[in-house]
Structures are given as C-alpha cells and as structure tokens.
Amino acid sequence: METINYQNFRIEAENICVDYNGKVALYDANLRLKPGQICGLVGMNGAGKTTFFNALTGFVNISKGKIRINGESVRSAQKDQTIAYVPQNEGIDSQFPISVWDVVMMGRYGSMNIFRSPRESDVQAVKDAIERVDLTDHLSTPIGNLSGGQRKRTFLARAIAQRASILLLDEPFSGVDIRTEKLISELFIQFKNEGKTILLSTHDMIHVREFCDLVLLINKTVVAYGETSEVFTPENITTTFGGISPDFLFGPES
C-alpha cells in the first residue's frame, strides 16, 4: 500500500481554459484538491461541469493554463490509472450488449497487456469491486436489464476496480433509488478514509451540504470556491445560477 502524503495536492488546475472550435466553454478556472477531500462541482447545464471533468481526464485539451495530477502531467496520470471517471447514466448507451462483469473489467484495461487478457489479480479486483457495490447477483446481467441505480453502481465498481486515487463523478445521485443513494454515500465515506480525492457534479443542493468538504461553483468560470460552510451561500448560488433565487432551487422550506 502506498503511503499518502495528505499535504500534497492531488489535483492542481491553474487558470485553465477550454474552447471548442473558438467557443469558450470554460475560462480561468482554478481548483486544488488534497487527498481525502470531497468537492462538489455545482453549476447550471452548460456551465462547464462536464468540460471541467473532460479537461482533468485529458479527454479534451486545454487551450490555456496548467493541470497537474499528483504533481505530474495529465498524460502520466492516464498511464498510472490515477483518475477514474463515472459517467452520468445518460452519458452511456444502456443498450450496448455488455454485462456488468465486462464493464467492471474495463476498469482494469489500462493496466493489462495489449490483448486485455485478465490476470488472476484483475479477476480478483473485479470481484471485490462488484461486491462493494452489492451487485454480485448480477455478474452476467446485460447492463440494459439493470435499473438506473444498479447501472450507476456498475460504473462505480469500474472506478473501484481501477484502483484510482481520484474519482470524478458526473451527477452520481441523479436517477438512482434510495438504496443506491445510501450505498453511494457509505462508499464516499470509505473512499475519504482511504485517502481518495473525489470531485462530483450535482444539481442537488442537499447532497452538497451532506458530503462535500469543499464546493466549486462555476458558470463558465469559477464563481466561488472554498469550504462548503463558507462558500455555499444563497448569494453565491444565485450568482452561479444566473440570478435564480435559491428558494426556487432549495424548495421553500430551506
């Protein structure tokens, strides 16, 4: 087991910009996260949340700025299996002919040989991961036959099997059942204790207060960033959501 230095930054993004064919999706965004921190990424649709994730995973190139993962480049983070990405349910083709086992095994691909033939250790990692998300009864179930919550857990298991130290989760709580929600929150606490760094995007303000040590409010750029208790104020949220009152977002009782 590698020792974790809790003082070093896991993620350092400095003034990053991303544009798609000249259209700016994100500019001057900064983020610094240490091991064991959970950060909520909050913003409207089109505010650049997914773009931020894409920049961190290297799926899109940044046009300006710098990203360091564990002090190294995004490219070496990819090679080291440092980052795992858990997509939103809408982001994947649920009709793809593939079983739970095969999806979770994909978490191991990056560390396998060119034919991606699983070793004993890969099989064990996949088994353990599936057990942790409580899907052992569904090993060979095609993902198309799973519920939304089960499918979400499958992709979480893939991230666990990958043994990544950074988890990026796109809307982990959207469209899941109560049981899955409870399981995910338990896993978050375990991940935190294991020293993993978690960045999750969410629409649900209650989850931010519940899990996130830090919050990053974005609207094409960083509106506010810091400890949840300090930054997650009605004023900041209103600014982030372009003037919509937090009452509307939280519901009248909060």
Place this chain on the structure above:
Amino acid sequence: MEFCSFLTLDSFITDPLTHDFMRKALLMSSLVAAVCGFLSSYLTLKGWALMGDAVSHSVMPGVVVAYALGLPFSLGAFIFGVGSVALIGFIKQKSRVKEDTVIGLVFTGFFALGIVLVSKIKSNIDLHSILFGSPLGISLSDVKQTILISLLVVILLSIFRKDLMLYCFDPRHAKTVGINVFFLHYLLLTCLSLAAVVGLQSVGIILVVAMLITPGATAYLLTDKFDNMTLISVLSAIISSLIGIYVSFWFDLETGGSIVLAQTFIFLFAFLFAPRYGIFKLRKLFVGYK
C-alpha cells in the same frame, strides 16, 4: 430432366460446385462476408452506418485511378476511403454545416468523380462490376488481394477486439485510463475502408454498406453479449452470401443484389421473431416472457 434435378436439394447444392467459378465465388464471398460481418458489430454499435456508406462510395475514384495506373485497386480505394473521412472531418470543423450534410455531400462528390473518371479513362474497367459487384468473375490477382486484405483486417480486429469494444462503448473511459483513442478511431476507419474494398467485389460499391451494417443489426436483435453478437453477425453474413450466390445461380439473378436481399430477409426474420427484441417475442410463447 432439368426440372427433376432441380427438385432434389442435393443437386441444388452440389451442381453449382462442379463449376470452377462458382467454387471460387462461394469461397471468396464467404471470406468477404466474414470480414464485413466481424466489422459490422462495431459499426452498428458505434453508429457509423452513414460513415460506412460514405467510405464505401468514396472509394470509387480510387478504384478507377488504380485500375488506370495498373496499381492494386485496393491501394487506390484505401487512399480515397480514408481521404474522404479526413475531408469530412475537416469541412465539419471549419464550417457551420451539420455533420450528416457534410457526409452526404462529400461521398456523393467522390462518387460522382469516380463515375466521371470511368467515362473519361477509356480502359477495360467494367463499370457494372464496380457498381454491382462480380463475385462470379473474380480474377486470380483479385483473389490474392482479397485474401491478403481480409487476413489483415481480421488480425487487426482480433488484436484490438476489446479496445475497439471499449472505444465504441465509452471512449471517455478509454482515454482516462491511457488507451490511445485517436489510434483506435483511425484503426476502425482503416478497417472500414479495407472491408469496403473487399466487400465491393461481392456486392459492388452501391450495396457494400449493407454488408457492413445489416449483419451487425441482425445480431444486435438476437443477443446481449458482445462476443455472441460478433459470432452471429459473421455467421449470418456468410449464410447470406451462400444463399445469395446459389439463388442467383439457379434463378439467374444479379448476384450482389441477391446476397444483400438474403441479408435483409434474415434481418426481417430477426426483427419479427427475435426471442427478446423481436416484434413477436418468440420467447414469450415458450418460456413465458419476463
């Protein structure tokens, strides 16, 4: 009597085999079908049907130029196939025109160029065999080329089978764990161009896209496992080729068209009667549908 011999299944199958050109046609078409069928599962899952259509039409000028220059026609076809995709990508990026429009205008442009070239270059190019295929008149050098290309595609697809599946399923994850997505994208395109080249000998440029999508679509309706999908796709492609060639032999029909029609009928059968995804869900009748 002709009529009597026709009635026995035995001679229906064995009679054509006495002809050298028929044995060759059956063998080569099965090989081509297997290659296209293998690739087909990836193309249908990736949603590249239109791309397949584009690439297969765009190889036309390449075939003509290669024939005129005495080069292997696969080389010309390959260059124009990949070139068309590069051009589609370029125009899409540099203009506001939507992707499907760009694909449509690029491949028709290439195809038209091919037709114009055929009329200008007065060589012994048989336009009909390029457009509609000529599995019965395949030459020895074509046989060698086809075997070589087919082997190459099968080897590439076999080596990168799982990576390509991941690329079709979740390219973002592939990228995140350090798999070269750019390489996989062009690998799939290369295989597509090569498969189009061998496929056009069987059914011709116009119909080769059917070889690249129909078997995959049929298999997709019949299974939820990727490996089974590939297997079913390959088998249905081979069976269609055999049926198509036999039927065209006995009833004197256009061979390429017959092969594709056989594929279409197999698809329709799956569409209607597939156990889980068919209209009538046969499974319901036998085991009770869950």
